[in-house]
Amino acid sequence: MEILERTPDVLNTMLQNISAEWTSNNEGGQTWSVYDIIGHLIHGERTDWIPRAEIILSEKHDKKFEPFNRLAQFEESKEKSLTQLLEEFKTLREKNIEYLRSKRLTDKNLEEKGIHPTFGEVTLSQLLSTWVVHDLNHIAQISRVMAKQYKAEVGPWIEYLRILQL
Amino acid sequence: MEILERTPDVLNTMLQNISAEWTSNNEGGQTWSVYDIIGHLIHGERTDWIPRAEIILSEKHDKKFEPFNRLAQFEESKEKSLTQLLEEFKTLREKNIEYLRSKRLTDKNLEEKGIHPTFGEVTLSQLLSTWVVHDLNHIAQISRVMAKQYKAEVGPWIEYLRILQL
Numbered sequence: 472m473e474i475l476e477r478t479p480d481v482l483n484t485m486l487q488n489i490s491a492e493w494t495s496n497n498e499g500g501q502t503w504s505v506y507d508i509i510g511h512l513i514h515g516e517r518t519d520w521i522p523r524a525e526i527i528l529s530e531k532h533d534k535k536f537e538p539f540n541r542l543a544q545f546e547e548s549k550e551k552s553l554t555q556l557l558e559e560f561k562t563l564r565e566k567n568i569e570y571l572r573s574k575r576l577t578d579k580n581l582e583e584k585g586i587h588p589t590f591g592e593v594t595l596s597q598l599l600s601t602w603v604v605h606d607l608n609h610i611a612q613i614s615r616v617m618a619k620q621y622k623a624e625v626g627p628w629i630e631y632l633r634i635l636q637l
Numbered sequence: 638m639e640i641l642e643r644t645p646d647v648l649n650t651m652l653q654n655i656s657a658e659w660t661s662n663n664e665g666g667q668t669w670s671v672y673d674i675i676g677h678l679i680h681g682e683r684t685d686w687i688p689r690a691e692i693i694l695s696e697k698h699d700k701k702f703e704p705f706n707r708l709a710q711f712e713e714s715k716e717k718s719l720t721q722l723l724e725e726f727k728t729l730r731e732k733n734i735e736y737l738r739s740k741r742l743t744d745k746n747l748e749e750k751g752i753h754p755t756f757g758e759v760t761l762s763q764l765l766s767t768w769v770v771h772d773l774n775h776i777a778q779i780s781r782v783m784a785k786q787y788k789a790e791v792g793p794w795i796e797y798l799r800i801l802q803l
Contacts, residue, residue, distance in 0.1 A: 473655050474783070484646045485776075489639050590793035600790035601798070607784040608800040610651075614777040617640070624766035627756035632767070634774040637803070 476568050478606045479561035482509065485613065487557060494553055498619050505613050509556040510544025512609060516563035518543075520602045521570055527585040527595045528574065535586040571599075642734050644772045645727035648675065651779065652723060660719055664785050671779050675722040676710025678775060682729035684709075686768045687736055693751040693761045694740065701752040737765075 486494060486505065494505035503511070523536045548556060574580070581596040618634045629635050652660060652671065660671035669677070689702050714722060740746070747762040784800045795801050 473659070477650060477655075480650045481647060484643060484650045489643075493639070587793070593792055593794070597790065597792035597794060600787045600792075601794040604784045604787050604791055604794075604798050604801065607780040608798055611777040611780040611784075611800050614773040614780070618770045618773040618777075621766045621770050624763065625770055626759055626763035626766075627753070628759070628763060628767040628770075632770050632774055634777050635770065 472568070472571075474603045474606060475564070478512075478610070479557070479564050481610060482512075482560065482613075483557055485610075486553065488554075491553075493617050493620060496616075496620055498616055503612075503616070505616055506548070506553055506556070507544055508609050508613055508616070509553065509560060510548035511541070512606075513556060513560050513563060514540065514543045514547060515605070516560065516567055520598065521567045523585060523598055524571070524574075524595060527583050527598065528580065534584065536588060538588045638734070638737075640769045640772060641730070644678075644776070645723070645730050647776060648678075648726065648779070649723055651776075652719065654720075657719075659783050659786060662782075662786055664782055669778075669782070671782055672714070672719055672722070673710055674775050674779055674782070675719065675726060676714035677707070678772075679722060679726050679729060680706065680709045680713060681771070682726065682733055686764065687733045689751060689764055690737070690740075690761060693749050693764065694746065700750065702754060704754045 486509075497504040497507070518537070519539050526534055526536060551559075576595070581594065581599075583595050584592050585595070585598070587593045615634050615637055618632070622629065622635050625632060625635070652675075663670040663673070684703070685705050692700055692702060717725075742761070747760065747765075749761050750758050751761075751764070753759045781800050781803055784798070788795065788801050791798060791801070
């Protein structure tokens with residue numbers, strides 16, 4: 472919870488009103504820009520973490536998750552500014568955290584299971600832990616995408632900067 | 638400049654008042670904890686970026702940089718809290734940015750050179766670009782160190798979380 476609730480403010484602090492050259496460029500080829508990554512995080516808030524937690528906690532017999540669409544943001548983010556996306560993410564995340572707190576999850580709840588399309592049985596605890604690591608993964612990715620914009624500018628120091636070699 | 642001036646607030650937003658389990662553990666072995674990384678950033682503010690820029694911009698004949706001590710924080714941070722370190726970093730960074738702005742660097746200044754202990758001739762432009770990428774590198778590293786604390790907790794999802802494989 473400590474990490475999930477910080478992520479919108481971390482992203483705002485890193486990105487709000489920064490020049491577009493940092494956020495609209497990617498790492499080359501079919502990789503994602505910072506803008507694409509924020510769209511992906513929004514799609515996760517809408518269709519992944521909480522909807523899957525709801526399936527696990529439901530009385531339904533069939534606890535199979537819907538597969539997650541990793542490319543949805545290219546359609547959904549269209550014509551929105553980065554500022555709009557950052558606000559949208561913050562609003563959705565606040566609502567999702569509020570929902571999660573309202574469930575007052577017990578240790579027993581955390582061991583309840585759902586069916587992942589690839590992995591089969593997974594627990595609510597694993598799903599929520601993955602949500603946290605997924606946030607950190609994308610904060611690291613955003614840092615990397617931005618760092619790569621200066622790959623040539625650092626000259627010989629590239630050798631010491633691990634992030635430029637990833 | 639847009640990135641350099643944001644970093645203290647990004648770190649504060651990520652880390653201020655977070656449970657110590659996220660910041661005092663490392664990635665195993667001789668790797669650094671979040672606490673160690675903040676100490677390293679402080680040492681850089683004191684002895685690396687601006688002191689090297691000053692050498693480049695000086696009238697001195699010998700423009701050789703002092704080697705940077707990558708382990709100084711283990712001595713210097715002793716007995717300080719993470720909150721103290723975050724405040725110290727913010728104060729030093731603000732002072733350094735103020736200094737940098739006061740120099741009103743020209744394109745010609747950016748091409749001036751110093752002598753790096755390993756690389757030989759480097760330009761002020763390369764030094765300042767490296768400072769930026771170094772910030773982003775350590776924000777990514779902090780995200781990774783924190784993510785690794787949940788390596789077991791995510792269960793089978795480890796396969797999809799690149800940050801846990803780095």
